[in-house]
Amino acid sequence: MLPKRGPWFLLLPLALLALWHVAVQQRWVTEGIIPGPTQVAESWYRWIFGTPTRSLSPYSGTWVANVLYSTRRVLQGFLFAAAVGIPLGIFIGWNRLVARLVDPTVQMLRPVPITAWLPFSIAVFGIYDAGALFLIGLGAFYPIVINTTHGVRDTNLLLLRAARMLGGREGTVLFKVVLPSALPSIFTGLRLGVGIAWTAVIVAEMIAVKSGLGYVLWDAYYVGRMDICVATMFSVGLLGFLSDQVILLASRLLLRWRTLEAHA
Amino acid sequence: MPEAAVELRGVSKEFVARDRRVLALQDIDLSIAHNEFAAILGPSGCGKSTLLNMVAGFDRPSAGQVRVGGAPVEAPAPSRGVVFQEAALFPWYTVWDNVTFGPRTMGVPAAQYRPQVEAYIDQVGLRGFERHYPAELSGGMKQRVGIARVLVMEPEVLLMDEPFGSLDAQTRLVMQELLLSVWERHHQTVLFITHDIEEALLIADSVSVMTARPGRIKKRLVVNLPRPRSVDVTMSPVFNELKREVLALIREESVRAASEGLA
16 A cells, blocks of 8 residues: 555656656667657757757757747637637527527537648638637637536526525526536636647647747657657646646635535 | 415416326415415425425416415515525525625615624524535535525515425424524514424414325314424324324325325
């Protein structure tokens, strides 16, 4: 049995790093193509802290700028998706007419993967930010609208009745009962949405724009800089993890009543 | 003749479930006087909650009329406060915010409702719990909040749908005595749904015994026990005589239901 305290979560990642190191060292993988962890760490360090232009590597010191490009796109697309998805989800969940008008279309468009939208997006928006934002926003929109709808429909009928018999009109019921009741589901949608937003930004930057981590990833692959490719993968993973933590923190702050419930 | 506080005339309710019509309530005539504590006693599934839902305005009758204070019931309103079996508190609000939900919704200024809300919180024994969330409360405490939040609206009629049905026996006794003491202060008109014979006889002025589905009112008994009452009243001969009468009615009814079920 493992003791309860201690950084046990580090055990598996360290084991995987060791395995990676040994695999490269022992030439279990094709030599010169897959870089070892130390090489990736070095390249990543120079990518972040190196001096731009004065170094031989074109990547030196460009990490922060590219992270900011990608993060800004994710943030913009994600906020746009939330700004449309949450109100629309509430309307679909709350109003049968809206549900009948809008929901089938959403469900029909949803199976189209965002990667399949790429050519369309480039044709319409060109190789500009708008195309990337379209893909990110669209990708994040589906889980947000669907989870919001689900949360609204899941509202306890007794709570709706209670609010109405206490004098609540539609507006009160919607904002004081339906919205707080749907909030846990909305946060689930936001967490799924931000994950898809990071997927979408990489895809979009690989093809539709000329900056950001996705662009670096594809560019590095073309010039055979696998070390930078792997460092990019780590960077995206880290950013995805951090953005999820931010949403989780917000949900913990807003849903304090719910953590009490879980412990009751 | 003074108008009844609650009046049901020839009320029937039919549900359609899976293309089958189910008659839940048939031809209910019921009238509750002002300040009367009326209990409706019936087996589960007899439609007694449906009856309450129609008085509350959550449900419409298929036939007949429901009037409260002379006016037909159209929709839920604070004048008909409902206490649900599962307290149905807003889990994201503290006790205080749950109890003040009504006044806040109606736009009453805080300075105006505060003393009154504090008085009701005292009466139901919630002092010191104002900042707790429902998840931190026991079943009995939750139901106290459920009662307080409708009392602050000073409803014409208090509708209680098996409010103590999910509480343990001890807590139920405490809550019954609490309800009796609160009622002694205000003498609201109450429609109280229960399947517990002793509970009905202990707290109500009249007990209407319902039949199994389709629900009809089999008989209305007047409970002539002196008030203020306490749980001790359940020991008295009058109480036991009434209990025997109700039991006989229910036995007769279950025999009828069983024989119809066989036929």
